[in-house]
Amino acid sequence: MGITKSDLFTRQQNELANMAKAIAHPARIAILQHLIKKNACITGDLVEELGLAQATTSQHLKELKNAGIIQGSIEGASVCYCIDPKVWKQYNTVFNMFFKEVKNNGSSCC
Amino acid sequence: MGITKSDLFTRQQNELANMAKAIAHPARIAILQHLIKKNACITGDLVEELGLAQATTSQHLKELKNAGIIQGSIEGASVCYCIDPKVWKQYNTVFNMFFKEVKNNGSSCC
DNA sequence: AAATATTATCGTAATATTGCGATATGGGAA
DNA sequence: TTCCCATATCGCAATATTACGATAATATTT
Numbered sequence: 001m002g003i004t005k006s007d008l009f010t011r012q013q014n015e016l017a018n019m020a021k022a023i024a025h026p027a028r029i030a031i032l033q034h035l036i037k038k039n040a041c042i043t044g045d046l047v048e049e050l051g052l053a054q055a056t057t058s059q060h061l062k063e064l065k066n067a068g069i070i071q072g073s074i075e076g077a078s079v080c081y082c083i084d085p086k087v088w089k090q091y092n093t094v095f096n097m098f099f100k101e102v103k104n105n106g107s108s109c110c
Numbered sequence: 111m112g113i114t115k116s117d118l119f120t121r122q123q124n125e126l127a128n129m130a131k132a133i134a135h136p137a138r139i140a141i142l143q144h145l146i147k148k149n150a151c152i153t154g155d156l157v158e159e160l161g162l163a164q165a166t167t168s169q170h171l172k173e174l175k176n177a178g179i180i181q182g183s184i185e186g187a188s189v190c191y192c193i194d195p196k197v198w199k200q201y202n203t204v205f206n207m208f209f210k211e212v213k214n215n216g217s218s219c220c
Numbered sequence: 221a222a223a224t225a226t227t228a229t230c231g232t233a234a235t236a237t238t239g240c241g242a243t244a245t246g247g248g249a250a
Numbered sequence: 251t252t253c254c255c256a257t258a259t260c261g262c263a264a265t266a267t268t269a270c271g272a273t274a275a276t277a278t279t280t
Contacts, residue, residue, distance in 0.1 A: 043257060077254095
């Protein structure tokens, strides 16, 4: 199996899970943090920064792009990546909403 | 190779990635949401709620327990699970800190 | 003690992810 | 055009995740 039974869950649950998956790798977090710090940068810089092979870095960038968190624009022979502030904000909101659900009534267990 | 090169990244990056991984599955999100809603409940209820096999549900519970988000206490022949409010709050804080990093200066790309 | 109920663990199969070398693709320079 | 440079994609190997039936472990009931 190894395949997630998405049909058992709500759209909201699947979406949140996918959003979490997008950032569920240290390399992708490192990419995002570097993009935040530098505001924007090209693939080559990220390859150096991460210490992973160029192919691997490119793959992680693709996943982040698929998730919509980053966008890439062609800059001559290079590609310049940056965070999409709108999607980023949406991520922040969705995660916040999820974590806000707990009403902290002291010790809650049985 | 399929193995994450954790040594290339900071402890903070690896931790955040692991926290994201813990909630990166709709079944685990469904479990957490149900625990929030009912405050606490036993494995059997969760098996019914999810529609996954008992073994699979138990496995997801184990992962959430390993992540520290939930705790289980033996209740006769059953096990009663609930959210650990302290860890939950910590998750909220860590994700918030991460998403807060972006200074929204309009259009940021190259 | 024996039967039943509840949950965890084991073993296994299917699929997904991670990583990299090799190769393709497309732009800029000679 | 031909030669580089930067990046993406392909193909493959190793490992991880997801799922479930079968079984083990433990508590309760009969």
